[in-house]
Amino acid sequence: MLYFAKWKIYLIAAVCLAALVFTLPNFISRMDLESLPGWVPQRQITLGLDLRGGSYLLLEVDMPAVIEERLESLTDEVRTQLRQARIGYTDLGPVGGGADAVAVTIRDMAQVDAAVATLRELNQVIGGGPLGGGLDELDYAVGEGGRLTIGLSEAALREKATGAVEQSIEIVRRRIDETGVNEPSIARQGQRRILVQLPGVDDPDRIKRLLGRTAKMTFHLLHPSAATFTGGRVPPGAELLESSDSRPGLPQNYLVRKRVEVDGGNLTDARAGTNPQTGEWVVNFEFDSIGARRFGNVTRNNVGRPFAIVLDDRVISAPVIREPILGGRGQISGGFTVQEANDLAVLLRAGALPAPLTIVEERTVGPDLGADAIRAGVYACIVGFFLVIVYMAVTYGIFGLMANVALMINMVLVVGLLSVLQATLTLPGIAGLLLTLGMAVDANILIIERIREEYRKGRQAYSAMDTGFQRAFGTILDSNITTLITMVLLYSFGSGPVRGFAVTISCGILTSMFSAMLLSRLFMVAWLRRTRAKELPV
Secondary structure (H helix, E strand, O other), rough: OOOOOHHHHHHHHHHHHHHHHHHHHHHHHHHHHOOOOOOOOOOOEEOOOOHOOOEEEEEEEEEHHHHHHHHHHHHHHHHHHHHHHHOOOOEEEEEOOOEEEEEEEOOHHHHHHHHHHHHHHOEEEOOOOOEEEEEEEEEEEEOOHEEEEEOOOOOHHHHHHHHHHHHHHHHHHHHHHHHHHEEEOOEEEOOOEEEEEOOOOEEEEEEEEHHOOOOEEEEEEEOOOOOOOOOOOOOOOOOEEEEEEOOOOOOOEEEEOOOOOEHHHHHHEEEEOOOOOOOEEEEEEEHHHHHHHHHHHHHHOOOOOOEEEEEOOOOEEEEEEEOOOOOOOOEEEEEEEEHHHHHHHHHHHHHHOOOOOEEEEEEEEEEEHHHHHHHHHHHHHHHHHHHHHHHHHHHHHHHHHHHHHHHHHHHHHHHHHHHHOEEEOHHHHHHHHHHHHHHHHHHHHHHHHHHHHHOOOOHHHHHHHEEEEEEEHHHHHHHHHHHHHHHHHHHHHHHHHHHHHHHHHHHHHHHHHHHHHHHHHHHHHHHHHHHHHOOOOO
């Protein structure tokens, strides 16, 4: 334990120097860092929401909307299947009262079995792994009078809830990334909720507008009777949608066909720009190969007819098709401002949410409050560090001073490691730094006390130091491993500040092991060999 090869000394020195190099960027402004050469480390510790200020949003997925959309789709599928099988039916539609089912009455009782067999083709296997074992999506029940009920199974409801939340998290992440927010924290909370933390956001209203829109875009042809429709009963196969533009002279409502000609899910890109002829802001979009083919076919076969662009059940615009559009590219105009055009482009690029998101809880942390927390945390670290240094120097003399030097280097190691990881530092993270300080001191105290114990038993200086380090090593290793396991569990099952605390402590455990078992030992061994002391100052 008292022998250090030269390569080990060089390696320890290199690690300490690297930690110092990665720590320094935290004390340089971002603007100055960007002016430095590219090979200079520029990673910094990111401040969390409670230190930097920003927005905290708790969102909830509207699961009834997901179920309603699936039931509407199931209704259309049932209608199509029965018509293709030439089976007469009446009263087709979703069952009321939250039954999560679709019901239909078969006119001819002799065709009930045939109808059941036909509609069973709609069933899908869900939740199956690589080896199979999935569950049926639909449950079937036949009642009196040929009344057939097709309901979503419990497994289907759970699968849709899980899928909707996971898809929503991914789309929320895309939308926020498009706005340029640094280090957002987006995590699932409970069964249907999503926690969003946005440090440094100075326009939370814009974020809420982006997250509050489903952004489901579809393209529809206007109904043939749209020009003569003046109100009243909506014709079959049509729906009346509001206009998103309320300027004078424009229609307030549009009668469009229910059939979706092109789905926005086939969009591959959307960018804000200006129309060279009018100078107004527009959104230019582009389809994938499937969307481009459908878009080309629709525009080729319907030249001269209005084509409605629908976003979240509101018509953005309904331009007349002047000529076939075969390149898979198009343009959306609607009197947008710069911000509106950019926001719409962000929504279309990120994709549509599977269901609306409701803001359940909202908090805003001001930068002044975060600055106060940083100031208090820095003061706490300085005072705690000073008291520890004084205590170690007074209690353990020269060995205490060596431990203090190792402790200072340990703090540099922690900050450097957090910088490399670009970890997010929160208020609990600052508490973790203080706790790390105590853990590093505890390891050094344990080592010195072990050496003192062996020396008082009558061992010589070299033997006492060697035995003390050997016996302390096992104890320090066991205690740190158990703490590290706890931190891993905290990080796995926690979220937000809890994870930040776990990361800080985990980094502190690794660096304290390095500083106590290598740095402190190197300092003590070097002192002992240089002074050739016969007695230890313990």
